[in-house]
Amino acid sequence: MRLEILNSGYRPGTKLLFAIIRLFSGHPVPDAARIVFYRPDFYGTRSKVFTHEAMRGPSAWSVGDRELMAAYVSKVNDTAFCIAAHTATASRAYEDGTKVAAVLDDVDSAPIEEPLRATLRMLGRLSAEGTVSVHDMKDVLATGVSAQQIEDALAVCAAFNTTDRLADALGFEVLDAAGFEAGAKYLLKRGYR
Amino acid sequence: MPDEDRKWAAHQALVQGVLTGAGQADPALRARAFGNEGLAAPLDALVSKVATAPTQVTDADFAAVTAAGYSEDQLFELVICAAVGQSARLYEAGRAALAQAVAEERPDDAT
Numbered sequence: 576m577r578l579e580i581l582n583s584g585y586r587p588g589t590k591l592l593f594a595i596i597r598l599f600s601g602h603p604v605p606d607a608a609r610i611v612f613y614r615p616d617f618y619g620t621r622s623k624v625f626t627h628e629a630m631r632g633p634s635a636w637s638v639g640d641r642e643l644m645a646a647y648v649s650k651v652n653d654t655a656f657c658i659a660a661h662t663a664t665a666s667r668a669y670e671d672g673t674k675v676a677a678v679l680d681d682v683d684s685a686p687i688e689e690p691l692r693a694t695l696r697m698l699g700r701l702s703a704e705g706t707v708s709v710h711d712m713k714d715v716l717a718t719g720v721s722a723q724q725i726e727d728a729l730a731v732c733a734a735f736n737t738t739d740r741l742a743d744a745l746g747f748e749v750l751d752a753a754g755f756e757a758g759a760k761y762l763l764k765r766g767y768r
Numbered sequence: 769m770p771d772e773d774r775k776w777a778a779h780q781a782l783v784q785g786v787l788t789g790a791g792q793a794d795p796a797l798r799a800r801a802f803g804n805e806g807l808a809a810p811l812d813a814l815v816s817k818v819a820t821a822p823t824q825v826t827d828a829d830f831a832a833v834t835a836a837g838y839s840e841d842q843l844f845e846l847v848i849c850a851a852v853g854q855s856a857r858l859y860e861a862g863r864a865a866l867a868q869a870v871a872e873e874r875p876d877d878a879t
Contacts, residue, residue, distance in 0.1 A: 577830050580840045614841070618848050621785045625778035632775060653823050697862075705854075706861050712869035722870050726863070730775040733859035740851035743822035744814075 576606055577746045581613055600761075602754040606747035607660065607738060622737070627767040629730035636727055638763070639668035640691060643675060644698055644731045650679050651699045654739035656747040661735075663752075663759035693718040694725065698732045776863075783856055786849050793842040793849075801846040802853030810836055811846070818850035 576582055585593070589612045593604045611619030630641050642665035649657035662679065666672035677685040682695050693715045701707045715725060741747070750758070787798055800806045804819040810832035817825045833843060 577825075577827060578840045578844055580844060584840075613844065616785075617789055617791055617845060618782070618786055618852075621778070621782040625775070625782050628775050628778045701858050701862050705858060707865045709865050709868045709872065712865045713873065716869060716873065722866060725866050727775065729859055729862040729866070730779065732862065733779060733855045736855040736858055737851045740818055740822040740854065741848065744818045744825040744847050744851065746825075 576610075576748070577744070581606075581610060581745060585609075585612055600757050602750065602757045603748075605656075605660065605750060605754070605758050606745070607656065607742065608758075610741065610745070610747075623768050625730075626734045626738075629727070629734045631766040634727040635721065635724050637668070639665055641727075641731050642668050642762075643678060643691075644695065644728055645735045646675065647678060647682065647695050648698055648702050648732055648735045649739050651702045652736065652739040652743075654742050655749050656742040657735060657739050659749060659752075659755045660758055660762075663755040664762050667756075667759045668763055690715075690718045690720045690724075694720055694728050697725075698728055701729075701732060702736055779856070779859060783852060786845070786852050791841075791845045792839060793845045798845060798849045801849040802856075804850060804853060811838065814843075815846065815850045818847055819854040822851075 592612075593609065596604050611623055613619065630645070631638065634641065636644075642661050646658060646661035646665050649661060658679070662672075662675055665675045669675065674686060678687060678695065682692060682699070685692070687695075697707055697711050697715050700711060712725065716722070783802075787802060788795055791798065793801075797807075801811075801815045804815055807815055810829075814825065814829045814833050817829060830843065834840075838846070
């Protein structure tokens with residue numbers, strides 16, 4: 576990563592933990608997971624609470640839907656690390672990589688339900704343009720999405736607009752496919768805490 | 769507490785933590801990084817890219833702010849503030865649009 580403290584500035588116990596994870600999983604700890612261990616009182620601890628709540632807390636959206644939203648927002652932001660990480664996680668959650676790939680390729684023609692499609696479009700517009708109109712929100716509500724579901728989707732959007740920015744600004748290392756698969760498995764088993 | 773309030777509350781705690789929690793960058797500077805406004809060169813360029821064009825951040829951006837005297841720990845804090853700040857604005861914009869859409873669609877508001 577671009578700040579050396581994020582590569583080598585961790586406490587001895589944290590370095591040992593990273594080494595153990597690498598030994599047993601066969602893969603390095605992804606930078607997105609490492610950064611929350613650096614001075615966790617500043618950002619990491621509260622970031623994990625918020626992201627876990629958004630991605631795994633109670634919601635009418637499935638875990639797969641929310642991972643797809645994370646992948647889609649990351650695609651709009653062009654963040655290579657998070658696109659790969661959450662494409663892998665959404666694909667595993669849905670047990671359907673073809674559907675995830677189709678959404679990222681073209682949300683308008685992908686084989687998904689209209690409420691999810693409308694929600695993804697709205698999140699994409701918000702991420703790309705920094706704003707959405709009342710009309711945009713009414714379009715989403717008109718597909719049958721509840722206000723609560725939109726709230727939940729906005730939380731996912733906020734979490735990944737933060738992580739995407741950190742990934743690109745700090746230079747998270749893009750892993751190989753096996754590394755992202757291992758990360759996906761972990762995120763579905765344990766979440767973001 | 770309703771679910772949406774739990775998510776929002778967790779986000780508010782995150783925002784407060786990066787703005788006012790213990791850190792090495794002055795809280796006033798962190799607030800400016802969070803708002804992406806009122807910063808002097810060369811920090812303004814880095815923060816602006818983190819907020820609005822993060823894929824364009826380069827090693828040279830970090831070299832410039834390091835040469836200007838900012839420590840790595842200060843930059844860690846300021847980059848996070850810039851990222852959380854932009855995301856907070858998106859979150860607030862989305863919630864405001866939603867609240868207005870819901871209010872306008874209430875039958876008793878139709879007049």
